[in-house]
């Protein structure tokens with residue numbers, strides 16, 4: 446059995462200049478490309494991974510299965526979740542307030558990374574990714590572990606009145622506190638709703654918008670992206 450590992454980066458330890466200082470992992474935010482490449486190389490050295498799969502994230506619920514080994518760094522076009530049973534293949538999700546969601550099944554040896562922002566969450570990306578693990582690899586949701594990484598918390602995630610009303614109507618009043626959305630709770634409930642055990646779901650206490658150690662789109666606008674990364678050794 447291969448050991449499954451994961452981590453969440455923060456904004457420290459890289460080479461990018463302000464406002465991307467310093468460990469920005471995203472090319473699409475206006476940072477110097479060489480800095481991003483060097484930061485990604487640092488991440489690979491740190492994890493001893495030769496291959497990391499990134500996503501061209503589009504706030505959708507599209508799930509992509511990586512079923513053949515990809516050499517070096519690869520970016521999967523237009524998707525927001527990636528699933529694999531390959532070892533030595535890192536799966537990365539980039540965020541600055543959205544939820545970096547990592548999933549793994551140690552028994553079936555399957556891992557996944559998903560980008561659960563507001564749209565993706567509303568489009569059920571978390572349960573959709575679990576279902577892909579089930580259908581393609583025979584995972585049992587009761588065996589799946591989920592990790593919700595640093596992301597904007599209910600302390601900071603204020604949304605418009607109209608949208609708040611839609612959330613209350615579509616998902617329930619318990620996800621709104623006045624105009625503040627609890628997107629972590631919504632994802633947890635969607636996961637338990639399809640059979641993931643509550644005790645197998647880990648939620649980071651870090652709010653990206655409160656934490657100066659993390660990038661926050663809401664707080665900073667032009668900024669970098671940190672990442673959730675999961676892999677099998």
Ligand SMILES: [Zn+2]
Nearest residue numbers: 600601652655
């Ligand atoms: Zn906060």
